[in-house]
């Protein structure tokens with residue numbers, strides 16, 4: 001576990017226009033200047049990407065897009081493509097976030113096309129997976145997550161899979177204040193890594209980072225991040241405040257340091 005560098009990402013969702021995004025980015029850059037042991041990224045809305053990229057230049061904090069359409073260009077009103085995020089200074093992209101799946105109807109098949117478009121554009125994807133409460137209660141959590149993994153990663157070349165970060169986000173824990181217990185999260189993370197080990201060369205499963213997401217806060221981060229298969233966090237609500245995001249990054253640094 002020790003060799004996987006922790007990775008903490010902030011998903012700003014539909015918050016913070018360019019002015020507010022720049023202010024938060026500047027506060028993060030100032031607060032996290034000394035942080036060198038954790039990979040960090042923030043995901044603003046598309047329209048705030050340029051302001052965020054500018055404010056974070058030289059800070060070591062990367063910027064990513066929240067969703068990129070599968071086609072690179074054409075008659076797709078309202079969409080933004082992966083090469084455009086790349087051109088604007090993004091290095092990463094979220095793919096298959098549960099809100100994309102449930103609100104915007106991104107099926108496993110659509111998620112796969114978006115993942116491939118992101119990889120082709122040279123963006124590093126964070127592929128989000130996770131079960132709903134109904135699915136967990138019905139004892140289907142592992143099978144739902146396995147289906148998402150198979151649809152997202154099945155048949156991809158090993159070196160491409162190695163470039164991907166997974167984020168396990170149980171849907172019932174997102175924005176609800178209800179986190180998976182560290183044991184529940186670790187159990188699923190270990191199962192995810194076992195699936196990767198069964199489908200790809202050993203180095204992929206060993207190197208692949210799996211973030212936990214769902215109501216991660218400064219006061220629960222250390223306990224979650226100390227689990228052997230939890231390599232970082234995808235943070236929503238708590239990433240909108242510079243101090244709380246920084247404290248989660250610091251928790252990752254101290255647990256893995």
Ligand code: PGA
Nearest residue numbers: 174175214215235236237
């Ligand atoms: P939350 O969101 O931290 O607000 O629960 C996490 C996410 O959706 O990525």
